[in-house]
Amino acid sequence: xxxxxxxxxxxxxxxxxxxxxxxxxxxxxxxxxxxxxxxxxxxxxxxxxxxxxxxxxxxxxxxxxxxxxxxxxxxxxxxxxx
Numbered sequence: 001x002x003x004x005x006x007x008x009x010x011x012x013x014x015x016x017x018x019x020x021x022x023x024x025x026x027x028x029x030x031x032x033x034x035x036x037x038x039x040x041x042x043x044x045x046x047x048x049x050x051x052x053x054x055x056x057x058x059x060x061x062x063x064x065x066x067x068x069x070x071x072x073x074x075x076x077x078x079x080x081x082x
Contacts, residue, residue: 005033012055
């Protein structure tokens with residue numbers, strides 16, 4: 001993730017523990033990326049969808065999504081494309 005930040009990526013740092021997401025966001029910003037912390041449990045479809053929508057609303061022109069850990073519901077990400 002830090003390599004993405006070094007390349008100037010816009011990142012939504014998602015974690016069930018908001019403090020951990022904020023720590024990750026601070027590291028990414030220090031490396032030159034734009035990063036926002038977001039609290040969500042990616043094993044729960046509703047919170048994963050909320051995280052994805054937060055990214056879409058903030059960065060409407062984003063073209064990629066990468067998960068670094070945890071799991072994602074294919075159903076949730078499929079609905080976001082429609």
